[in-house]
Amino acid sequence: MAIAAYIAFEPADEEAALSIGAELERNGWSVTRSAPELRTQEKLAALVQTIGGTQVVIVIASPAAEQSTWLQREVAAALNNGRPVIVVLAGALPADSWIHATLDTASAVDFQGGARSEVLAQIADRARAANGRGRVIAMLNIKGGVGKTVLAANLFAAAHLADKRSISFIDLDPQHNLTQYFLSPGERNRIRDRNHTIYGILNPHGEASVPISDIAGVAVPLNRARRGDGKQPNFELIAGDERLFEFTLDTRSDRDKAEAFTRFRALVTALRARSDAVVIDSNPCATFLTRLAITTADHIVAPVRPEKYSLTGLNMLEQVVREVRGRALRPSEFSVLLNGVNDRTRSGETGDADALTRDEISGAPFFSTALLADEVPYSAVLKSAPSDRLAANPINVTAMMRVGGRPAKEALTQAAAAILRRAGQ
Numbered sequence: 001m002a003i004a005a006y007i008a009f010e011p012a013d014e015e016a017a018l019s020i021g022a023e024l025e026r027n028g029w030s031v032t033r034s035a036p037e038l039r040t041q042e043k044l045a046a047l048v049q050t051i052g053g054t055q056v057v058i059v060i061a062s063p064a065a066e067q068s069t070w071l072q073r074e075v076a077a078a079l080n081n082g083r084p085v086i087v088v089l090a091g092a093l094p095a096d097s098w099i100h101a102t103l104d105t106a107s108a109v110d111f112q113g114g115a116r117s118e119v120l121a122q123i124a125d126r127a128r129a130a131n132g133r134g135r136v137i138a139m140l141n142i143k144g145g146v147g148k149t150v151l152a153a154n155l156f157a158a159a160h161l162a163d164k165r166s167i168s169f170i171d172l173d174p175q176h177n178l179t180q181y182f183l184s185p186g187e188r189n190r191i192r193d194r195n196h197t198i199y200g201i202l203n204p205h206g207e208a209s210v211p212i213s214d215i216a217g218v219a220v221p222l223n224r225a226r227r228g229d230g231k232q233p234n235f236e237l238i239a240g241d242e243r244l245f246e247f248t249l250d251t252r253s254d255r256d257k258a259e260a261f262t263r264f265r266a267l268v269t270a271l272r273a274r275s276d277a278v279v280i281d282s283n284p285c286a287t288f289l290t291r292l293a294i295t296t297a298d299h300i301v302a303p304v305r306p307e308k309y310s311l312t313g314l315n316m317l318e319q320v321v322r323e324v325r326g327r328a329l330r331p332s333e334f335s336v337l338l339n340g341v342n343d344r345t346r347s348g349e350t351g352d353a354d355a356l357t358r359d360e361i362s363g364a365p366f367f368s369t370a371l372l373a374d375e376v377p378y379s380a381v382l383k384s385a386p387s388d389r390l391a392a393n394p395i396n397v398t399a400m401m402r403v404g405g406r407p408a409k410e411a412l413t414q415a416a417a418a419i420l421r422r423a424g425q
């Protein structure tokens with residue numbers, strides 16, 4: 001299937017849009033351009049759907065674009081759907097342009113000299129690079145305690161060890177359990193004292209702010225205890241921070257949040273350029289932080305426990321994601337992972353909770369095709385606090401996997417491979 005690109009432009013820039021589209025088509029892309037047919041109030045949902053279904057959005061920025069509310073809507077759809085945006089500058093913008101404030105114009109392709117072949121080739125290269133990057137996977141469920149954190153760590157440790165996948169984790173939960181899972185208290189304090197955490201990255205100003213040019217360098221390597229020859233795939237963490245709660249309350253202004261959003265996107269762009277998967281662990285509710293995860297994710301993994309009301313949590317998650325993205329969702333954008341099956345410690349329940357939950361989800365309209373065939377068993381290894389297991393060497397992932405029981409390890413490896421396949425990686 002051809003890879004899809006959307007070109008957002010104003011009629012004044014039609015010539016540029018046509019030449020860029022033709023170049024992409026020559027390179028095997030299927031191209032949709034802004035058109036009056038979709039730029040109507042009644043077709044807004046279809047427009048967002050089209051943009052959400054593409055791999056790359058190209059925005060032609062110019063004085064005409066600056067004035068256009070439709071172009072602004074197309075850009076919002078691209079950002080809310082986590083589509084990579086390539087800015088092509090076809091004319092000078094005022095310094096206070098909304099385009100500067102919303103998009104990364106510093107790395108825009110300069111089209112002011114017209115459709116020269118080297119400029120067109122540069123756009124095609126950028127589009128190819130944007131599409132060839134790692135996938136962003138968000139662990140999400142509005143319901144708490146379902147295994148988002150423990151599975152984020154163990155699924156992708158398995159993918160790293162068994163399949164040599166390079167992984168970048170982002171701990172986006174103020175409770176920062178993922179960070180506690182991987183790092184010792186001493187290490188966490190050291191990192192926090194330097195503000196080398198997600199809080200430092202989101203924070204646009206003040207002492208605790210990390211300069212935007214440094215954000216990708218804040219990642220902590222988790223596999224450095226292994227022999228490093230510089231060639232092994234990376235396995236790294238953007239550490240969490242309890243001060244992140246400020247972004248879930250009303251203590252931060254809308255302007256701070258807008259800047260935090262831009263900084264978060266820059267972080268994700270940098271990490272996906274160097275990893276097969278960027279894995280976001282989020283908090284179990286719908287807050288500004290959830291919005292950051294949803295808008296940047298290519299794929300959402302929702303772990304569920306075999307218990308009553310699992311489907312209620314999933315339905316709510318689907319609603320929240322649909323609201324944030326402004327469009328109907330495809331089940332292929334989700335993976336539902338049944339976690340904690342064959343739990344012999346479970347008591348006092350009537351009926352087979354595993355089968356009941358499995359049947360309920362596979363009978364549900366949206367989630368039936370999102371439910372993974374691979375399931376994660378209940379396992380004492382996943383139950384135990386990592387500090388007990390990793391005390392000897394908290395950052396040695398190999399040690400973490402070695403102590404894992406064999407059935408859990410195999411299930412995790414297979415489930416991780418299935419998720420990465422569904423995410424298009």
Ligand SMILES: Nc1ncnc2c1ncn2[C@@H]1O[C@H](COP(=O)(O)OP(=O)(O)OP(=O)(O)O)[C@@H](O)[C@H]1O
Nearest residue numbers: 144145146147148149150284340377378379382383
């Ligand atoms: N397959 C499993 N077998 C045994 N215990 C498990 C399994 N999966 C998760 N657990 C345990 O269940 C608890 C909740 O898991 P976890 O913290 O990963 O959930 P969460 O969804 O991230 O929670 P929160 O919503 O609070 O962030 C933890 O104690 C974890 O060790």
Ligand SMILES: [Mg+2]
Nearest residue numbers: 148149173177
């Ligand atoms: Mg968690």
